[in-house]
Ligand SMILES: [Ca+2]
Ligand SMILES: [Ca+2]
């Protein structure tokens with residue numbers, strides 16, 4: 001569709017996820033860790049307490065608008081994008097549970113991006129600049145808090161791309177983003193404060209990444225990145241009124257053969273709940289220390305035939321035990337996964353995913369879960 005120099009594209013995916021698990025996870029849909037089987041933990045959960053979940057929440061609809069030129073700025077191009085799905089966990093039932101038949105929209109992306117030559121500027125909400133890759137399984141939980149960092153948040157981003165040789169490109173970008181957009185941390189809520197601690201700091205989170213793209217005849221992409229952010233409290237927690245969040249990491253995507261690809265990320269940081277690390281644990285409120293963690297994930301995807309892709313992966317989020325004090329703290333989260341996907345053409349595809357979570361706790365029994373997910377999608 002073309003209107004007044006704007007090219008408008010509507011795109012989306014109709015999707016059903018059918019999930020079964022042989023043990024409880026933190027959540028049926030955005031699964032990230034296995035719950036402890038320890039009888040002392042409330043609520044006590046049987047080791048073999050499985051569940052089923054059938055949902056269309058990752059059905060997605062987007063609109064993309066592009067302009068090849070701007071009247072007042074020669075050579076500049078503009079892209080605008082708005083994308084929704086239906087994974088909104090707001091409760092709209094009197095019992096306080098989310099409705100599984102009146103699903104509410106969730107804003108995923110909403111941004112404008114200006115590019116001119118190698119320069120680009122982005123304003124709006126989109127993926128984090130750090131940890132830009134994600135695993136092929138768990139479209140909802142994205143293996144977050146199991147080794148994969150990086151969600152979506154409001155930000156202002158500036159980037160530069162410079163061709164270096166044979167189609168390879170050097171990229172550099174910096175983003176000023178919202179701290180607390182994910183974990184909504186408000187550690188002084190008990191003292192009556194109503195402002196999230198990231199907002200209270202008065203400072204944006206700063207994210208940066210440098211990368212080399214399309215190296216060695218477009219077989220290798222690599223990047224190094226990091227972030228830093230601040231949190232401020234009005235009432236001290238364990239004597240502390242200020243916290244920091246920070247990380248450093250790398251991402252790699254390597255095409256070994258035309259049909260064989262490796263993707264991986266590795267990272268280390270502190271107070272990572274807002275970036276989906278530290279198994280969802282940011283600050284120890286007993287000691288007032290930021291909780292350190294390190295982890296990553298790696299997967300191998302093989303296109304066995306034109307319509308069939310098979311993959312294997314491993315992911316880990318290892319929290320520094322010395323930074324934990326509560327027996328129910330999550331100390332290490334390991335996941336092993338496999339999937340296959342059949343592309344039936346015309347945008348119709350079927351996938352079957354298997355993920356095994358092994359979640360260890362500081363002082364209570366571990367959690368173990370085997371989760372299967374059938375995914376049916378029609379993308380357009
Ligand atoms: Ca990532
Ligand atoms: Ca606060």
Ligand SMILES: [Ca+2]
Nearest residue numbers: 200201202232
């Ligand atoms: Ca303040």
Ligand SMILES: [Ca+2]
Nearest residue numbers: 319321331332
């Ligand atoms: Ca650990």
